[in-house]
Amino acid sequence: MSAAHAEPIGRLAAATAATAHQKKWFAEMRAEVASGVPLALVNADAPQEILRAMGIPYVVNQWWASVVAAKRMGPQSLQSISAQGYPDDSYQYDAIGLGSMDLPADRAPWGGMPRPDFVIAESSGDATRKVFDLWAKHPDTEFFAFERSSATTAPDDWWDVVPHRWEDAYASDRLDLMTSENWQLVEFLTERTGRTFDLDRLAAVMGLVNEQAEWNRRTRDLLASSRPTPVSINDSIPAVMIPQWHRGSEWARDAARSLYLEVEQAVRGGRAVCPDERIRLMWIGRGLWFDLGLYQRFQDKYGAVFVWSMYLAIAADGYPRYGNDPMRTLAARFVGFTDQLYTPPWSSQWYVKEALAHGVDAVVHLVADDVPGGTFTTAALEEAGIPVLEINASNADSRGDSAAVVERSIGEFLERRIAV
Template identity: 40%
Template structure:
């Protein structure tokens, strides 16, 4: 698709231009994906997401080299690899090997402490780069957030507990003061308000695109194109290009629907991919379209963009921003929401990527079983794949392809009708 090609090209050019800015002495932040990078956009500070960098390193087939290096230096093989791959790259100190010359030295490292490994990984990154690590606490939820997607845009201050919002707001204020002192940049509430409103417009296009894909049979766009178009522009949410690209993606999908174009004209069954994208083998999904007419139609990327980001800002953009990020982990892995998305898309089977090195609630070593129970209670069979989304050493293509093929033949096609 044109939109996914443009997204990839834009991101590469953005990275090149950002490196030039940093060579001129501008500050730079390396942050996790669930942190409020809207603050940095407001203050005109470039930010790179560690998960995006992991995806790039894996897509460039560099993960085995970097992880072998890390293991040779005494780091356990079971360390969470999605989050630790940027550390492995940093330890190499070889910009000629890294994509596009590698990451420059960050001014600040930012992560929310959503699991124990995050603290150690970012502390080690800080030592490797000789940079400051600014941790954000992960306030404990006291609610299971039932049907959060129906109320979060306009009633986020009622859905999210006040103690979580209060803590995040105070931490963001401290972060802003730190950035102003260390970078000389100035924070503006009015500018943040503009960014948040622009994001709302951008996310509305994702919602329209998600709904269009869910309602159209056969599916008009492949999962690979969905992820590429959504993920890259989400890193630039709140920018004119982010809005432009979200609109472009929607209009291209709409055009494909009107022309009757499809990812697989012989669609016979719809599948859901649960977990991060399979960055070292994005062509994996297409094999099952060609052999069985089984199409992966949805994943967390477009679905969360459609349901989880927009906020009615009112008069407090900082608190609205806090509500977006303090709850992201819970919403992303919310089993009822995942089942809702599966039903919306007419899914007849779900594949979960299970990483034994991760303890996250869905694709981690524990929570995936609860997700499977929720799906099976809804009449949707689930197949767990034990592998890793960035570490190609853990991937056996023939074995996994055989597992998914058997799942489709025995569990999915029999309930998908003629």
């Protein structure tokens, strides 16, 4: 169906359902923790599947930072970091969760996150490691750190290689190290919680994660081929990422399936986010949590629609792993996670592949201070003939006029480099 005859689409039911589920889960988690159940805070690059298999509730640091930022409590959380004598102008996305612990209960999002018993993260940089060391300064919180290993080679088209042939994609010593650390984490958690670990249970969790990723890949591929786009990324982000933080559960698998079926129905019905779609845009970088409305404000003036974010794409390509050894297969899921998003040529090849598949006319590239390799990504896209606007800003720090600067920069970019 042509754009001229497409009907506007409303809010995705999948997005609404995911948000409702998360609020219900968060309230139940708070009640569990209040009764004495231990809580973990984990970075997105840590193997949450182990916690899932052991029945230990966890909060993902990046998700909680996004909620705090979206509720406009990021500045106050960062002020808490500054008041403790630490810098509040770098690595804000990692630090906001820590600062949010000092928010008054009546102002903290969703009643506030309980203090975690454990924090778990990869040592991906000096500042990230120091942020998590600060969590462990509290007597009730311990820190388990994974090492950060580096890739020395990169396969072409890694997204086709890593699901099944991950031993070929990642160096054996990297997989050996993370597999060993996965077992160390099991020992760490078992000693402190009394919970048991069952390898068959982990295998079942891994199977559900793969099913979820397969549904996400179907959704990503369908959206890549759809003109005009039927789904706003304001909806696709929560509809994809909230289930991602519940990976390994039947609810998360079913949520991914429901999202695909809803998108398929939207495509068949010819609905469109912007019936007058003239410009297809790609947003590289983390979501601009304190101003999610930004993504829709260019539609009326320019017919410009953001049709891509990394959240659905990495959920499709970054997570499926198949193998007979659940613990080593889990290591293969995370050992190269940062490489895929930020280390060229892993990252640059992938972004170009995604840009071409989605038929984007231009890219807005938000580069945070803790994101390596951004220049290489921009250069690869420009070499492929895709104009890129590179913006250096924090996605979670709303202080000052950052939102206005981002919006103005995008408008000027569209007028200067894209035919509008």
